[in-house]
Amino acid sequence: MDFEGFFQQYWPLMALVLWFGYKWWNARRVKAMLPALKQQGALLVDVRSAAEFASGNAPGTVNIPLGELGSRLKEIPNSAPVVLCCASGTRSGMAKLVLKKNGYQQVFNVGKWGNLLD
Numbered sequence: 001m002d003f004e005g006f007f008q009q010y011w012p013l014m015a016l017v018l019w020f021g022y023k024w025w026n027a028r029r030v031k032a033m034l035p036a037l038k039q040q041g042a043l044l045v046d047v048r049s050a051a052e053f054a055s056g057n058a059p060g061t062v063n064i065p066l067g068e069l070g071s072r073l074k075e076i077p078n079s080a081p082v083v084l085c086c087a088s089g090t091r092s093g094m095a096k097l098v099l100k101k102n103g104y105q106q107v108f109n110v111g112k113w114g115n116l117l118d
Contacts, residue, residue: 023089027111030083034116037108042081046113047095052087058116066091069098081106085113 007014034042044061046053053063064072066086076082082104084092089111099107110116 023093023111026109027089027115030108030110031115033108034083034110037081037083040081042083042106042108043076044083044085044116045076045095047084047086047091048113056113058085058113061085061113061116066095069095073099073102076104078104081108083108083110083116085110085116088112 030037044058046057046061046063047066047069048063049065050063053061053065057063062075064075076099082099084095084099084107086092086095089109092109092111096107096109
């Protein structure tokens with residue numbers, strides 16, 4: 001099988017691997033930036049449901065479920081960095097898009113909330 005045939009057959013799998021690789025790399029990058037972001041007064045927002053948040057969360061995080069984010073934007077200052085987390089990084093990625101669309105400049109997705117524990 002030549003490269004073109006391989007690509008045509010396996011491109012969905014390759015795209016999926018690249019997507020998860022990007023999520024992993026970005027979460028590690030943001031995790032490394034956490035000390036500096038916290039020093040700048042970053043707000044840590046967990047966008048999981050209230051029940052998920054109650055079952056375990058990182059100290060210092062505020063729970064604003066993704067479904068409530070649009071109506072609770074006033075609780076998030078626009079002047080400081082915002083670090084988002086959830087169970088896998090997917091909902092926090094969506095939350096990042098919402099905040100960026102609403103004019104927030106410094107928004108970071110750390111992925112899983114456990115990344116905030118170190």
